[in-house]
Amino acid sequence: DLDTDSRHWQRGPDTNLPRSDTGLAMSDIAYVIYTSGSTGMPKGVMVRHEGLTNYLCWAQKTYCPDQGSIVSSSLSFDATITSLLVPLIHGSKVQLLTEGREIDELEQWVRDGGSGLVKITPAHLDVLGQRLLAEQVSSAVGVFVIGGEALSSSTVALWRQIQPGVRLINEYGPTETVVGCVVYDVPRDAQPGGSVPIGRPIANTRIYVLDLHGQPVPVGVTGEMYIGGAGVARGYLNRPELTAERFIADPYSSEPGARMYRTGDLARYREDGVLEFLGRNDFQVKIRG
Numbered sequence: 001d002l003d004t005d006s007r008h009w010q011r012g013p014d015t016n017l018p019r020s021d022t023g024l025a026m027s028d029i030a031y032v033i034y035t036s037g038s039t040g041m042p043k044g045v046m047v048r049h050e051g052l053t054n055y056l057c058w059a060q061k062t063y064c065p066d067q068g069s070i071v072s073s074s075l076s077f078d079a080t081i082t083s084l085l086v087p088l089i090h091g092s093k094v095q096l097l098t099e100g101r102e103i104d105e106l107e108q109w110v111r112d113g114g115s116g117l118v119k120i121t122p123a124h125l126d127v128l129g130q131r132l133l134a135e136q137v138s139s140a141v142g143v144f145v146i147g148g149e150a151l152s153s154s155t156v157a158l159w160r161q162i163q164p165g166v167r168l169i170n171e172y173g174p175t176e177t178v179v180g181c182v183v184y185d186v187p188r189d190a191q192p193g194g195s196v197p198i199g200r201p202i203a204n205t206r207i208y209v210l211d212l213h214g215q216p217v218p219v220g221v222t223g224e225m226y227i228g229g230a231g232v233a234r235g236y237l238n239r240p241e242l243t244a245e246r247f248i249a250d251p252y253s254s255e256p257g258a259r260m261y262r263t264g265d266l267a268r269y270r271e272d273g274v275l276e277f278l279g280r281n282d283f284q285v286k287i288r289g
Helices: 006-010 049-063 080-090 102-111 122-134 153-162 240-246
Strands: 029-035 043-048 069-071 094-096 117-120 143-146 167-172 182-185 205-210 223-229 247-249 259-269 275-280
Touching: 029 049, 043 049, 049 080, 069 080, 080 094, 080 117, 102 122, 117 122, 122 143, 122 153, 205 259, 240 247, 240 259
Parallel strands: 069 094, 069 117, 117 143, 143 167
Antiparallel strands: 029 043, 167 182, 205 223, 223 259, 247 259, 259 275
């Protein structure tokens, strides 16, 4: 609270933070955020400025956050980068919801005719949709960017019933490659079965579907997904062995020193070039997201 705690800020210097003589490089670390990496113990992911900048610039053009956004997730969750930073660099407003009351306040916001960008998990989107459907409330939300787990066709069908015009964007991406690196803008007339595709890579991103020998699999064949390009993080903080295991050399890139991240996720390419997520190659189980 900048007003209540103003005495603390007045004690500090009024100059800019010092920078190194060499300046800021795109390869420098923008932030470190802890993640389980889908499975295993939490580890700190070192995300570079290059990856963060690439995602934000792409998202600003793609999501067009003119109406601002609602931050419905914890600030310690990297999905918040979408709804917090993208509107701010666009010059739009951001509304923070009260922790623990996100669904209640989001429901009220919809009732009040709210519009804009909302980044949300499929589990939360489904709960919100069930509430609105039961009370026959028409949503005025402009864009739902959905991430964190697989999006089901039943959730899409639910929201088409509530508000046919709402824009639903399925965004896939591990923390190790900056929030989102593959997206699928669900067509309004789509009738998907099972889970919704994850789509195509964002700008400056390469997606490989490889077999056990690291070779590309044919279209329609299941393989493990590897991610290359600008979004690949530097690695795990103080975990060199784990970094070497998950962040490996990219043999398909002409860029010197290029690396790719081994996700552990299974996927396949459809004939139209769209990616389908098919689960994990280990024994991970998710309960309610």
